[in-house]
Amino acid sequence: MPDFRLPDLGEGLTEGEIVTWLVSVGDRVVVDQPVVEVETAKAVVEVPCPFEGVVSARFGEPGEKLAVGSVLLTVGEPEPSGGRSGNVLIGYGTSAAPRRRRRAGARVPAPQAPSIPAQAAPAEAVPIEKGPVEEAPSGNPGVISPLVRRLAKENGLALERIRGTGPGGVIRRVDVERELAARTAEPTAAPTGGRRIPLRGPRGAIARKLATSRREIPEATVWVDVDATGLLQARAALPSVSLLALLARFTVLGLKKFPELNSRVEGDEVVVLDEVHLGFAAQTDRGLVVPVVRDAHTLTTAELAAAIAAHTASARAGTLTPAALTGGTFTVNNYGVFGVDGSAAIINHPEAAILGIGRIVDRPWAVDGQLAVRKVGQLTLAFDHRVCDGGTAGGFLRFVADCVESPITALADL
Numbered sequence: 001m002p003d004f005r006l007p008d009l010g011e012g013l014t015e016g017e018i019v020t021w022l023v024s025v026g027d028r029v030v031v032d033q034p035v036v037e038v039e040t041a042k043a044v045v046e047v048p049c050p051f052e053g054v055v056s057a058r059f060g061e062p063g064e065k066l067a068v069g070s071v072l073l074t075v076g077e078p079e080p081s082g083g084r085s086g087n088v089l090i091g092y093g094t095s096a097a098p099r100r101r102r103r104a105g106a107r108v109p110a111p112q113a114p115s116i117p118a119q120a121a122p123a124e125a126v127p128i129e130k131g132p133v134e135e136a137p138s139g140n141p142g143v144i145s146p147l148v149r150r151l152a153k154e155n156g157l158a159l160e161r162i163r164g165t166g167p168g169g170v171i172r173r174v175d176v177e178r179e180l181a182a183r184t185a186e187p188t189a190a191p192t193g194g195r196r197i198p199l200r201g202p203r204g205a206i207a208r209k210l211a212t213s214r215r216e217i218p219e220a221t222v223w224v225d226v227d228a229t230g231l232l233q234a235r236a237a238l239p240s241v242s243l244l245a246l247l248a249r250f251t252v253l254g255l256k257k258f259p260e261l262n263s264r265v266e267g268d269e270v271v272v273l274d275e276v277h278l279g280f281a282a283q284t285d286r287g288l289v290v291p292v293v294r295d296a297h298t299l300t301t302a303e304l305a306a307a308i309a310a311h312t313a314s315a316r317a318g319t320l321t322p323a324a325l326t327g328g329t330f331t332v333n334n335y336g337v338f339g340v341d342g343s344a345a346i347i348n349h350p351e352a353a354i355l356g357i358g359r360i361v362d363r364p365w366a367v368d369g370q371l372a373v374r375k376v377g378q379l380t381l382a383f384d385h386r387v388c389d390g391g392t393a394g395g396f397l398r399f400v401a402d403c404v405e406s407p408i409t410a411l412a413d414l
Contacts, residue, residue: 002051003071016040017065027055039201051075152176203287213349223380226401228360234407244334245305250403258396260388262329264350270387279328282315289315292328342378353383
């Protein structure tokens with residue numbers, strides 16, 4: 001009977017949390033049928049099974065975290081041919097055949113297999129971490145994953161003082177995180193009131209990325225007020241193009257003129273990137289996410305607007321894949337929708353800059369020497385001072401501001 005293990009969901013993820021089982025013990029499954037919803041640090045994804053047969057056992061309950069490589073379920077009665085997907089599973093389906101969900105179906109009376117503790121589970125069911133196993137010589141702590149070793153080193157934790165809860169006392173990431181939480185906890189008694197919100201899943205991933213950005217990037221911020229009257233007129237003339245899409249269009253043009261801002265720092269080098277994979281901030285019920293429109297520099301204004309709209313809808317529906325949330329080279333943000341004028345935004349590490357626009361409101365503005373009421377907003381650029389100086393950042397921001405104030409002048413470059 002084949003065991004279906006939690007596959008590598010991509011982008012270096014090492015574990016996932018079971019959200020909902022889509023099948024029960026006794027259900028018959030077909031190749032590529034979604035069997036479980038798993039939440040990673042990037043998104044909630046449906047995991048399809050590469051086998052066909054009857055589910056004879058499940059491992060793990062909703063809310064339980066499993067490492068990549070842990071057994072999810074066991075499938076009995078495998079078909080002699082055509083009963084297994086011929087492709088490598090990476091979390092989003094293994095063939096082009098339509099996927100069918102079977103939440104309820106004919107069931108064979110059989111007890112549901114309980115979740116097996118790591119210490120008592122057979123070898124196939126023990127959650128394992130990726131990477132070569134390091135044996136623990138002479139009583140020294142055993143560490144499987146280089147990620148665990150690096151996490152301990154970055155936080156100044158001695159591995160020999162950490163109690164491992166993995167098989168044979170192996171130290172896992174959860175052990176390091178527990179030790180870190182204990183070290184940073186206040187020595188006083190914990191308050192009895194209030195509520196605790198675990199920093200895990202997408203919220204935890206965002207927290208770690210923002211903390212890394214503040215710790216590693218020497219950022220600077222420049223801003224400018226702009227007359228956005230022409231921008232709103234252009235928006236009215238293009239009903240299928242949002243304000244964010246227009247700002248994204250001008251951003252891509254600006255990065256073409258100032259490519260240093262479309263870069264990242266790797267060691268002692270600044271890597272200026274050829275492709276523009278444009279991220280944009282989207283608020284959802286599950287928190288802030290940053291979908292990425294890949295190869296934005298190759299898209300027309302209408303195509304860019306359509307891609308942003310589609311990614312926004314998927315983000316709010318919770319159906320974005322991890323691949324659609326990673327790999328950005330520059331981020332834009334319309335925080336004006338929250339009714340604020342400006343923001344000192346945090347750069348989306350490892351990118352080099354983030355551009356935002358605040359609310360657009362009626363304000364007095366000088367036009368040809370005369371005072372008038374215009375639609376005015378504020379553009380803000382936070383940038384990594386390692387990749388460029390203020391002259392480059394200011395030049396980029398002024399170019400985008402000129403496009404906002406006079407969109408017609410940008411048409412020559414579209």
